[in-house]
Amino acid sequence: MNDLNLIKDFLDKDIAREPIRKGFGRGLLSAGKVNLNVVAACADLTESTQMSLFKNEFPERFVEVGVAEQNLVTVGSGMAAMGKIPFVSSYAAFSPGRNWEQIRTTVCLNDRPVKIVGSHAGVSVGPDGATHQMLEDIALMRVLPNMVVIAPGDSLEAERATLAMASDQRPNYIRLAREATPIVTTDKTPFEIGKAYVYKAGKDLTIMSTGTMTYQALAAAAKLEKDGIHAEVIHIPTIKPLDEKTIIASAKKTGKVITVEEGQIIGGLGGAIAELLSQTSPTKVIRMGMQDRFGESGKPDELLEHFGLTAKHIAIQAHHLVM
Amino acid sequence: MTHSIEELELIAVEIRQDIIKMLLHAGSGHSAGPLGLADIFTALYFDILKHDPKNPDWEERDLLLLSNGHCAPVRYAAMARAGYFDLSELKTLRQLGSRLQGHPERLKLPGMETTSGPLGCGLSQAAGMALAMRMNDIHHRWVYVVLGDGELDEGNIWEAAMLTSKYNLNNVIGIIDRNNIQIDGPTESVMPLDDLKAKWVSFGWHVIEIDGNNIEAVIDACAMARAVIERPVMIIAHTIPGKGVGFMEYDFHWHGSPPNAEQAKKALGELRTLQGKIRSEHE
Numbered sequence: 001m002n003d004l005n006l007i008k009d010f011l012d013k014d015i016a017r018e019p020i021r022k023g024f025g026r027g028l029l030s031a032g033k034v035n036l037n038v039v040a041a042c043a044d045l046t047e048s049t050q051m052s053l054f055k056n057e058f059p060e061r062f063v064e065v066g067v068a069e070q071n072l073v074t075v076g077s078g079m080a081a082m083g084k085i086p087f088v089s090s091y092a093a094f095s096p097g098r099n100w101e102q103i104r105t106t107v108c109l110n111d112r113p114v115k116i117v118g119s120h121a122g123v124s125v126g127p128d129g130a131t132h133q134m135l136e137d138i139a140l141m142r143v144l145p146n147m148v149v150i151a152p153g154d155s156l157e158a159e160r161a162t163l164a165m166a167s168d169q170r171p172n173y174i175r176l177a178r179e180a181t182p183i184v185t186t187d188k189t190p191f192e193i194g195k196a197y198v199y200k201a202g203k204d205l206t207i208m209s210t211g212t213m214t215y216q217a218l219a220a221a222a223k224l225e226k227d228g229i230h231a232e233v234i235h236i237p238t239i240k241p242l243d244e245k246t247i248i249a250s251a252k253k254t255g256k257v258i259t260v261e262e263g264q265i266i267g268g269l270g271g272a273i274a275e276l277l278s279q280t281s282p283t284k285v286i287r288m289g290m291q292d293r294f295g296e297s298g299k300p301d302e303l304l305e306h307f308g309l310t311a312k313h314i315a316i317q318a319h320h321l322v323m
Numbered sequence: 324m325t326h327s328i329e330e331l332e333l334i335a336v337e338i339r340q341d342i343i344k345m346l347l348h349a350g351s352g353h354s355a356g357p358l359g360l361a362d363i364f365t366a367l368y369f370d371i372l373k374h375d376p377k378n379p380d381w382e383e384r385d386l387l388l389l390s391n392g393h394c395a396p397v398r399y400a401a402m403a404r405a406g407y408f409d410l411s412e413l414k415t416l417r418q419l420g421s422r423l424q425g426h427p428e429r430l431k432l433p434g435m436e437t438t439s440g441p442l443g444c445g446l447s448q449a450a451g452m453a454l455a456m457r458m459n460d461i462h463h464r465w466v467y468v469v470l471g472d473g474e475l476d477e478g479n480i481w482e483a484a485m486l487t488s489k490y491n492l493n494n495v496i497g498i499i500d501r502n503n504i505q506i507d508g509p510t511e512s513v514m515p516l517d518d519l520k521a522k523w524v525s526f527g528w529h530v531i532e533i534d535g536n537n538i539e540a541v542i543d544a545c546a547m548a549r550a551v552i553e554r555p556v557m558i559i560a561h562t563i564p565g566k567g568v569g570f571m572e573y574d575f576h577w578h579g580s581p582p583n584a585e586q587a588k589k590a591l592g593e594l595r596t597l598q599g600k601i602r603s604e605h606e
Contacts (some may be wrong), residue, residue: 071486074451078455084458089434
């Protein structure tokens with residue numbers, strides 16, 4: 001069932017879990033070691049965003065801007081103007097939540113390779129509640145010309161994505177999650193900016209997922225297999241630019257698509273897939289994610305269940321779709 | 324210095340004429356700010372800045388950021404006069420396909436260090452540049468950033484004021500165009516800024532206040548600013564909005580409006596005889 005033989009057995013009950021942001025922290029440290037132009041800035045959340053690893057190793061290449069996200073990204077733009085590759089981090093609710101216009105003007109229109117790191121995205125942030133559960137970041141970043149949007153599926157992929165970002169000359173946004181997320185990839189799983197990956201082949205429908213939801217998609221596919229439904233699972237860590245070829249080919253093959261994301265479906269992965277397929281290969285698409293509403297306080301697992309973002313809910317939708 | 328103050332004053336008059344002609348041709352744009360800044364930009368491009376118009380990306384150049392991007396016409400005119408591009412290109416301001424966008428775009432025009440227009444972002448970009456230079460052990464280049472006074476309403480400015488001061492980024496030299504007007508009226512009625520000097524001093528800056536329409540004062544203030552190595556310097560340059568065109572001076576209605584043909588003719592007439600330095604009526 002694990003067709004690429006490149007991801008773990010997602011049915012493993014003892015599957016290791018780690019917050020995706022931890023992978024970012026390691027990736028940034030590695031990037032800093034190989035590229036002296038990599039610098040970092042943070043808005044008073046150095047430990048939370050895991051930028052602390054870099055800060056401790058390279059204090060002279062780290063800038064603490066305080067609780068000032070507009071400054072965070074514009075200082076980053078200035079550093080990029082002088083040849084630096086700045087990674088700038090905060091919670092996604094504040095960056096890119098608060099500083100969107102600065103990102104638009106001083107990073108995207110100005111075309112500087114600033115790397116915006118938004119941690120604590122999605123409802124799985126948990127008890128902090130709706131204000132801190134960023135759900136609109138993908139939509140906000142995806143709409144900007146020149147911007148690359150990345151939502152890694154686990155901590156190992158986040159590490160590889162961070163390294164890839166350090167050698168990418170474009171503005172990038174990377175979305176990180178707070179809670180421990182099951183590790184579905186291995187050291188051998190490929191990652192390239194702009195590529196989507198078929199993690200499991202199938203013929204009856206395609207589940208297209210991004211970020212933390214890829215584990216849930218794989219678990220749903222395993223469940224569906226027992227019911228005789230052969231779901232294809234495509235992990236889409238780069239939401240912009242979309243890997244159109246891989247997505248269209250799968251949609252043509254199965255004719256039925258479910259998108260899953262831990263964010264607003266409006267403007268998110270669901271929006272992106274629907275836009276693409278409506279023009280190239282009209283396909284029935286069910287968009288799973290946040291349905292134009294905010295989150296609330298609760299335990300991460302409770303919230304995923306409450307908002308219908310678990311394998312069980314994906315499997316139910318799949319049954320409806322293939323019926 | 325390769326130009327005398329008298330020569331620089333004549334260049335400033337030419338730049339003011341360029342601005343009127345550009346705005347008339349474009350049919351839209353800002354009049355008051357660019358006219359008021361003509362002396363500062365003359366001083367910058369013809370005396371203060373270390374730069375090479377034929378090699379805008381020269382690695383040793385000083386950096387000039389225009390945070391209040393709507394004043395782009397004065398920078399375009401100064402750049403053309405300094406030799407970055409032909410004067411004839413000024414007529415393309417705000418037109419389709421032009422390198423001279425309504426608000427400046429770095430990617431379109433070599434010599435623009437940043438894309439700007441949305442207010443409040445220039446000082447923090449200057450700080451980022453200075454931080455990067457310090458990381459690279461570069462201490463002999465300066466980052467000049469021109470700010471409008473109305474744009475000081477933006478919170479981003481004060482975030483940057485704190486950071487620049489925190490890191491003692493003495494390579495940053497700010498110049499506030501203190502002309503006391505913004506779109507909705509006098510700055511002190513829209514959102515009071517005074518005591519402006521005390522604000523910057525309390526944020527840890529060294530502050531120099533000058534007459535921003537006095538070219539010699541601008542040159543001297545920048546020289547003094549470069550000598551202050553213990554903290555960043557903010558030059559509060561008091562200017563007359565619309566300077567040189569009597570019917571525009573001090574009137575906030577000219578902040579965001581261009582002259583029509585009749586007004587432009589009158590303005591150019593005034594500028595030709597400014598300060599008794601009469602120019603040809605047939606130029």
